[in-house]
Each structure stands twice: as C-alpha cells, then as structure tokens.
C-alpha cells in the first residue's frame with residue numbers, strides 16, 4: 797500500500813501540522829504502508845494557468861515544466877493521498893491549493909455522470925483510492941474545520 801503525504805504547512809515538520817502528522821505517519825508505517833512525504837512549500841510549482849492544454853492539446857501533460865511533473869507521477873502512483881494543512885483563512889494553505897490546482901492533468905476533459913453528478917473521469921494511470929485530511933487550527937472549536945472538510949469531501953468525489 798503506497799501512501800503519499802503532502803504537508804502543506806509552511807512550517808513543515810516544525811509546525812503543529814507536522815507534529816500531528818508524525819503520529820499518523822507512524823501508524824501508517826506500523827501498518828506496513830510505504831509512506832512518501834513531500835512538502836508543498838519550497839517546491840517549484842507554478843500556478844495553474846487555466847489554459848486546459850492538459851485536457852485538449854497535450855492530454856495528461858501540463859505545459860509547465862516544473863516540480864509538478866514529479867508530484868503528478870507520485871499522486872497517480874499512490875493508493876492513499878494524505879493532505880495535511882493548517883486551517884488558513886478557513887481553508888488550506890496557498891501552496892497546497894496551488895499544487896492541487898495543478899492536479900487536473902490526472903483527469904480527462906470530458907464529462908461523465910457519476911453518482912448522478914457531472915464529473916471528469918480520472919485517467920487510467922491515476923489509481924488513488926483514498927483521500928485523508930489531517931489538519932490543525934488556531935481556534936478551539938471543531939467547526940473551524942467545516943469549510944476545509946467540505947472542500948476535501950468535494951475533492952474526494954471529483955479528483
């Protein structure tokens with residue numbers, strides 16, 4: 797079982813996200829998962845340009861040649877994708893969001909009806925089956941996670 801962990805905290809392992817995440821990673825390793833951890837901060841990943849070349853002209857391939865090429869291969873090859881992020885302005889961090897925006901080459905441009913909902917089919921080689929969210933917040937109430945949870949629920953259906 798391959799798990800790709802993307803830590804979106806700018807404080808990487810020194811932050812609260814990294815602290816909580818380390819226990820989750822330890823559990824996955826104890827369960828014999830093959831765990832790879834990457835950090836969205838510091839990667840050379842340009843913002844999605846919204847050109848749709850990855851759907852229309854170069855299917856599955858972004859026209860930007862940067863670190864996302866390797867990240868896309870890692871995502872496609874993982875059984876479980878773990879997104880770790882502190883709550884930032886009621887969502888995920890910018891670097892993690894930018895990375896996820898760049899994940900659309902894993903989808904096909906055409907639409908299909910899935911669970912009575914219009915979605916894009918995944919490409920053949922994209923095999924991730926589970927999405928996990930690990931998060932921390934500054935405020936104390938659990939409802940501070942609600943917008944982020946809804947976002948990641950949407951991702952789990954669409955991505």
Ligand SMILES: Cc1cc2nc3c(=O)[nH]c(=O)nc-3n(C[C@H](O)[C@H](O)[C@H](O)COP(=O)(O)O)c2cc1C
Nearest residue numbers: 805807811812813882883884885886933934935940
């Ligand atoms: C720019 C910014 C925005 C934040 N927005 C929120 C927020 O909307 N809700 C919240 O509960 N905490 C918010 N926080 C607090 C962080 O979630 C909290 O400090 C968290 O522990 C940071 O994780 P880290 O140590 O991994 O960086 C924000 C922090 C920063 C720096």
